Amino acid sequence: MGIGAGVDKDGLLMGLMANLPVGFHTIGSVTLRPRRGNPRPRMRRYPGLKAMVNAMGLPSRGFWFIREVLNGECPRWPRGKLLGISLAGFSEVEFKIMLDSLTPYLGCVDFIEINVSSPTYGGSWAEPRRLGNLLKLLKRHDKVVVKVPLLPNVNDEVKVLKTIINHNPLGLTIANTIMVKSDLPVGYGGVSGAPLLKIVTRLIKLTRGMGYGGLIIGLGGFMSGGDVLRGLEAGADLVGMVTAFAMEGPLSVYRVVNELRKLITQRQLNTLNNPRRDSWQLFPIPDPGGKLS
Incomplete structure (x- = not known):
């Protein structure tokens, strides 16, 4: 369980995340050049639904700012805690420049997420031929994880x-927000949070059913310890939180970790009481004190 892209846009929370009981942290999405994003307000919270609607517009201090952050933070980043960077680009050239420029940092960065699913793109990367051309370009990079869009059809x-899987990336992030009309200034927004859980877990199962055996990072709707287990049972290897953290802050991490511990302890007891049950393969669950056990 860790933090997905969207919480720490510019890497400024690396120090905090290094000390939280999470297994991974994803910076970004970051764009090659600085972007101001959409006009404010660009977010609506719906606490009763455990959901948000946002139209951030990919705000970013830019890729070269992130490189300076990595220069300072990578030497202090904990071993055993995965670090990812999510890249957003409007052309193949932008992605190539950022990927090539990350080469000196691959000892610190464990995966590079290619965000082709942001609502800001207006669906342009979802066109199979254009997406395929980009993926061909990325093939020589062995740490690429592709962020899958949620499409209405x-x-x-x-x-x-199929287009993504045929290019055999290291992994997939499943998935992003769902586009809806909104009263935000841009007239639309992406739904995140609890309403996505069933959709995302079904998509993870579908992907495994298609024969994909690579890394899957589940992202979307994981608001509790029970939700995280559902993602793992659906076939995800890692499960990321974004909306829960955005709504509750670091306390969400401790809450979910404690819920996970209770649920897995109960499953272990049930297995002992009924040996014929399928046993649960215990994942390393972070201790709330900050150590991995």
């Missing part, structure tokens, strides 16, 4: 998944 979703 399941047939379109399957086409995009």
